[in-house]
Amino acid sequence: MDDRLARVRARLSAAQKVLVVGHVRPDGDAISSSAALALMLRRLGKEARACIPDRIPCYFREIPGVEVIEGVDALRGWHPDTTVVVDSGSLERIGPAAELLPTGKPDIVLDHHATNTGFGVLNLCDPSYPATSLLIYRLAKGWVPLDRHLAHLLLLGLATDTGFFKYASVDARTLHAAGELVALGGDLAGIAAAVLEHRSLAELKLLQKMLGTVTLEAEGKLAWGYVSADMLRSLGLDQQASEGFVGELRNLRGVEVAILFTEWPPGEVHVSLRSKGGVDVAELAARLGGGGHPRAAGCSFRGLPLPQAIARVTQAALAALARESPRSRQG
Numbered sequence: 001m002d003d004r005l006a007r008v009r010a011r012l013s014a015a016q017k018v019l020v021v022g023h024v025r026p027d028g029d030a031i032s033s034s035a036a037l038a039l040m041l042r043r044l045g046k047e048a049r050a051c052i053p054d055r056i057p058c059y060f061r062e063i064p065g066v067e068v069i070e071g072v073d074a075l076r077g078w079h080p081d082t083t084v085v086v087d088s089g090s091l092e093r094i095g096p097a098a099e100l101l102p103t104g105k106p107d108i109v110l111d112h113h114a115t116n117t118g119f120g121v122l123n124l125c126d127p128s129y130p131a132t133s134l135l136i137y138r139l140a141k142g143w144v145p146l147d148r149h150l151a152h153l154l155l156l157g158l159a160t161d162t163g164f165f166k167y168a169s170v171d172a173r174t175l176h177a178a179g180e181l182v183a184l185g186g187d188l189a190g191i192a193a194a195v196l197e198h199r200s201l202a203e204l205k206l207l208q209k210m211l212g213t214v215t216l217e218a219e220g221k222l223a224w225g226y227v228s229a230d231m232l233r234s235l236g237l238d239q240q241a242s243e244g245f246v247g248e249l250r251n252l253r254g255v256e257v258a259i260l261f262t263e264w265p266p267g268e269v270h271v272s273l274r275s276k277g278g279v280d281v282a283e284l285a286a287r288l289g290g291g292g293h294p295r296a297a298g299c300s301f302r303g304l305p306l307p308q309a310i311a312r313v314t315q316a317a318l319a320a321l322a323r324e325s326p327r328s329r330q331g
């Protein structure tokens with residue numbers, strides 16, 4: 001690992017103009033990793049810019065440093081000598097930002113998804129890391145001095161990708177790193193307030209509608225629910241409003257696999273998969289054309305009506321649960 005970090009540092013040290021790209025439908029880790037890496041490189045005297053090819057949820061915009069992130073349009077015509085893709089398991093995940101890569105292939109990929117396809121020239125993907133931002137922190141240590149702004153920004157990715165330090169991916173190393181970031185001035189309570197306490201009344205009403213769709217199967221081991229385009233339209237919301245809803249399903253007692261379907265824009269269905277048992281939802285998602293982590297993954301369908309998407313994914317989940325249950329009975 002240290003060798004690979006040193007190679008990435010050497011490659012970035014030689015660069016002058018660096019573009020850092022995160023994925024579409026950005027989460028806290030993509031935002032944290034792309035903004036923090038660009039700011040770190042600026043501190044090293046580089047010209048560095050960060051791009052996320054999608055709308056950034058407004059509650060992330062409250063975190064200082066996030067404002068460096070630009071859209072694809074702003075970066076067209078800017079010619080980086082080095083490109084880095086962060087927190088993305090495949091080139092498809094960066095959507096329209098792929099056109100900003102001069103060679104069509106990123107020079108460096110920094111990631112932690114087990115399903116990573118190794119699409120860069122230099123790939124540093126370590127699924128033992130609970131967040132890409134922890135990888136960026138390791139990269140920074142002993143190389144770039146971190147102030148409280150950078151520490152806070154890096155803590156954002158670590159906190160959000162670990163469900164605020166409660167997922168199985170959290171180990172002593174994660175908590176040590178979080179402690180170091182807090183000691184540098186990262187404000188965990190501030191991040192929690194910004195990210196977790198922003199629901200509007202319309203979003204709460206959407207949650208109520210989603211809860212009305214919850215279905216349990218496989219003796220309560222599978223829970224699924226959906227948010228349809230009609231529900232979103234009637235409340236004047238878009239797909240970002242269903243962020244976090246899958247957690248409500250995951251919280252049910254006895255549930256091993258939780259699935260949320262969000263239909264938006266009309267004609268597209270986005271699927272969030274969570275596991276708290278032995279089912280590897282990254283594997284499940286990969287079979288359906290998506291990817292992710294063993295306990296949190298996703299996939300999308302275009303042109304497949306919502307009921308069919310539900311049928312396809314729940315059947316695959318039921319089959320995975322059936323494969324898993326004999327194993328879990330054996331312990």
Ligand SMILES: [Mn+2]
Pocket residue numbers: 029030087112130131132161
């Ligand atoms: Mn991540």
